[in-house]
Amino acid sequence: MTVKFPRAVLFDLDGTLLDSAPDMLAAINVMRAGRDRPPMALAELRPQVSRGARAMAAAAFPDVDADQRERWIPEFLDHYQQQLGRHGAPFEGVEAMLARLESAGTVWGIVTNKPEYLATRLIPLLGWQERCAVLIGGDTLSARKPDPLPLTVAADRIGVASADCVYVGDDERDIIAARAAGMPSVVALWGYRLPDDDPVDWRGDVMIDDPIQLADAAAWPGTR
Incomplete structure (x- = not known):
């Protein structure tokens, strides 16, 4: 029996395809410098990246009231936009993996909780604008991961049934969304996780x- 790649693959972005933590750190440290605080270390911020801007702000400013941090989110996103693609890069092995998928005829796309306008600006910096078949951001639709809607819409847009599409992500929300969408899932262990996270509990394929x-x-799941 011939082993084949999936018909389509959808990826999370931050922590799965892209090591974006250095860009995020640069943005956070601009904010910290503006508030007379020393730079934050990458190791402190990295586990929070897949959980989004609010989690990163909480890690960077744990002594600040949550309501105040919420008001700082637009500032963080502005600083991050200035840092896009300047420090981060695809994880080692990602480009070779994508090239192999493409050579096998597999269609791939991205479903991320990153705001769409940021993801849209980032993809050309990575040279993926002609390769990525679909891009769904965290605010593209009425729901975001762990809701399955972004995954099912992405599959529909590339014309593949959810069951024939694999989702790859480094956060529990990714695996919850894939399961609810009826997609096989891959847990990306190379991504961003907190020390007490146990990916076994996520029940990815x-x-x-x-x-x-x-x-x-x-x-890949379903090919063995």
Whole structure:
């Protein structure tokens, strides 16, 4: 029996395809400098990146009232926009994995909770604008992950049934969304996680340590 790659793959962005933590850190440290605080270390911020701007703001300013931090989110997003693509890069092995998928005829796209306008500006900086078949941001639709709607809409837009599409993500919300959408899932263990996170509990279909492993068709769920 011939082992084949999935017909389509959808990826989370931050922490899955892209190591964006350095860009996020640069934005956070601009904010900290403006408030006479020393720079934050990358290791402190990295586990929070997949949880979004509010989690990163809470890690950077734990002594600040949550309502005040909420008012700072637009400022953070403005600073982050200035840092887009300047410090981060695709994880090692991602480009080779994407090239292998493309050579096998697999269609791929991105479903992220990052605001659409930021994701749209970032993709060309990575050279993916002609390769990424669909892009759904966190505010593209009426719901975001862990709701399955972004995944089902993305599959529909590329003309593939959810069951024939695999979702790859590094956060529990990704796996919850995939399960609810009826998609097989891959847990990206190379991504961003808090120390007390246990990916086994997420019940993804497979767990993968390194992106380059996904250049092998046999590593994907449903191909064994």
